[in-house]
Amino acid sequence: MDELEQTILDYVIDEYIEDGEEIGVESPLISAGIVDSFSMVSLKTFLERRYKISIPDDKASPEAFDNVKSIAQVVRDILG
């Protein structure tokens, strides 16, 4: 797990996880009901503010945001 994935994982745990549930970088988030399309905005906004990027809607699809690993890839692709 690199620093980017760690940052995203920490945010996801802090922002969405209740009852001490354990998750990793490949745990499903949206398909498992941990994050929904409404609360996902928090994550997108966090990434945009933290990395000073703009994530287009088509890149922030439920599939792309379904686990920490693929979210990190979206950020990497935009950062270039």
Added chain:
Amino acid sequence: MAFNKNARDHYNGVLQDIKDNGLFKEERFICSAQDADIFVEYPSGAPQKKVINMCANNYLGLSSHPEVVKAAHEGLDYRGYGMSSVRFICGTQDIHRELEANISKFLETEDTILFSSCMDANAGVFESVFNDQDVLIADRLVHASIIDGMRLCSALNESFKHSDMEHLEKKLQTYQDKRFRCIVTDGVFSMDGDIAKLDEICRLAEQYDAMVFVDDSHASGFLGKHGKGTHELKGVLGKIDIITTTLGKALGGASGGCVSGRKEIVEMCRQKARPYLFSNALPPVIVTAANKVIELVMSTTERRDKLEENTKFWRKGLQTAGFDLVEGETPIVPIMLYNAKLSQDISRDLYQRGIYAIGFFFPVVPQGKARIRTQISAAHERHHLEKALAAFTEVGKKYDILGKGKKEITEMYGL
């Protein structure tokens, strides 16, 4: 006509998937007025059966109250059936403004604007008042209509963990750079029946310069000493900037909703809210009946007091029987079953015993949190509740869930 075979096959496939997933919703036909006792035809074509209604939003029992029905007749007789117009063309009668003034007086707000429903009020208010310079920070369990309304608005849609004030504070700190911040919450959350911490929310709103929006649909008419709602119960009358609520639950149960609050916000809705501008005025029959409802709730607290007593009796009875309840004090009393099929089976067994209570499961509630949501009414007499308790206990014994919590129930029935 282009509804070709492909289209028909496609939609039939989608509907079949819904059925296969056990998520298909069926209507049950009620062949009587809404009340504690109702006559139901279920399944379709079956003989009518008299059952006790334990799942209506008829909190004050006013849906079929004789004085309300009489006032509705008067509306029909003296102001006609329909308005055939939106409000700002030729759809505003004296009674519409009277109702708006009465609601403002009851809720202790500056002004009120009527909508066809609270869903419409929620759909219209955000985009009328906020734009992309602003942020809306909503509790994650707010009603679906609020989420839809927020999505129609260009303001940033943010959220905080359910009733988590620390998390909300963090979000308010994050967005101090925005022009306006607005905290968005339900007063009473419809699925769990828990109450928003409006006192703490108002304190944070003051500290971080934010407005407060409350949808009080499951509280208006009975929560608080005079039934004004969550803002009365939590001691923040006059501090809520935007209240949306419905006439479709405790306040008569027909339809209609409103935005009530700061007069500038109400006026912005009157100028810009699309559901207000592009849909018909509320029909006179609803308006005169609602005026009577407001008069009744302002003249006596008898019905909300009875509702409170009924709720205590019901909650205590279920607890004593050993059901796993969501803690709370509102007339929404959810009995946790966790498993969707179990909630359906228990609902069916209750119906056989003369009790009408519906199972709720995903997507209405989160996965693994299926339940029977009971709702208490001032129309319930003690004998209704006693009979319902006996039926619930019998069914609870049949499924061996009494005295058991989540762990044991899910071990027996799965999630």
